[in-house]
Amino acid sequence: MFSTGILVLTSPLHILPLRIAPVLSSAAQLVDRTLYVHLHPGLNLGGGSPPRPVFLPPVVDLSTFITRLYSNAADVCGHLDVRFLLTNIHAHPASSQTPSSPFPSPQPLSHSPEVVLTDFAVQDPHQTRQVTQRLEKYTGCCYVCRPGLSSVLLHPQLQENEDRLKNQGEKSECLETYSDVVVGGTFDRLHGAHKSLLNVSCVLANKRFVIGVCNQAMLKKKVLKELIEPYSLRVQKLKEFLQDSKPSLQVEIVPLDDPFGVSIVDPMLKCIVVSEETKKGGEAVNKKRIENGLQPLVLHEIQLLKDVHHTDIEEEKISSSSLRFRLLGTLLAPPKDTSHLPTLPYVIGLTGGSGSGKTSIAKQLEALGCSSHRLR
Incomplete structure (x- = not known):
């Protein structure tokens, strides 16, 4: 191997x-x-x-x-x-x-x-x-x-x-390309749908590729936002992937603090890559650009990728939120050395949002002889 x-x-x-x-x-x-x-x-x-x-x-x-x-x-x-x-x-x-x-x-x-x-x-x-x-x-x-x-x-x-x-025989029409292309997203736990978006964007871009990456302000409504990778790590993975994919391309990665970012103020941009799910967002970008006196962007739409392994509580498409769901119940970091602490009492903390299962786990621990205390 x-x-x-x-x-x-x-x-x-x-x-x-x-x-x-x-x-x-x-x-x-x-x-x-x-x-x-x-x-x-x-x-x-x-x-x-x-x-x-x-x-x-x-x-x-x-x-x-x-x-x-x-x-x-x-x-x-x-x-x-x-x-x-x-x-x-x-x-x-x-x-x-x-x-x-x-x-x-x-x-x-x-x-x-x-x-x-x-x-x-x-x-x-x-x-x-x-x-x-x-x-x-x-x-x-x-x-x-x-x-x-x-x-x-x-x-x-x-x-x-x-x-x-x-x-x-092979018959395929040429794909129109553009000098400057832009996309936006969270890019948490870089997966196949991200890579498809990035690769197609690289094919479309002749000179410059601008990527807006969601920062803290844009993560508040994300599912299991606590498990989203740090901004710096997401950017690092993007840079590595793009350097491998097309090193000749000028790549600019910028923080995205609102739904539009640089897409509504950069006059050099020509094309924005969207999916069926984000097409309305692309149309909103163009509306803002026109209001700002800029030319609208070409909307290039790509397909969503279906996740054949999704469960009933996960999205049908390949998505970062489904990957975060699958992290629940797994060890995300090695345990810290606690040998300097007394062995008793052994304290376990349960945290999570509403409906995440805190009460169910607490009852199971109580059945094993543990006492529980709620902190408010």
């Missing part, structure tokens, strides 16, 4: 939504912590000239695939920190300011890969060694990896209708 791996996807982009679930399932049997995903449809590892990374244009199918990737990852390998890499996605590779290769030098990642995996199908078993060598060399040209990088060819079970899609 490896701690960190990188998955090089070579299948056509329009086929990958059907193939990605079994590919992720296979990868999860080999990697147990972080799985980076690098996209290069049509990459030939079998022969001919040495494979080299190329720029890929942002297309609608790419946005669709990103959503499917994180949705499937939450379903089949929820324990993995999956991160889609976007360095080789560029809207205008022919620009004089753009290097000829997406990777003039190997890109360092927050966690150095120990193994590279691929969905590339080897036609001749005798070519396996050649393919793995070419795969390792290709990956080493793109990213800084651990010495002695291992390689594995995955053989996922293909889903029905894949042959039909192969015959259809």
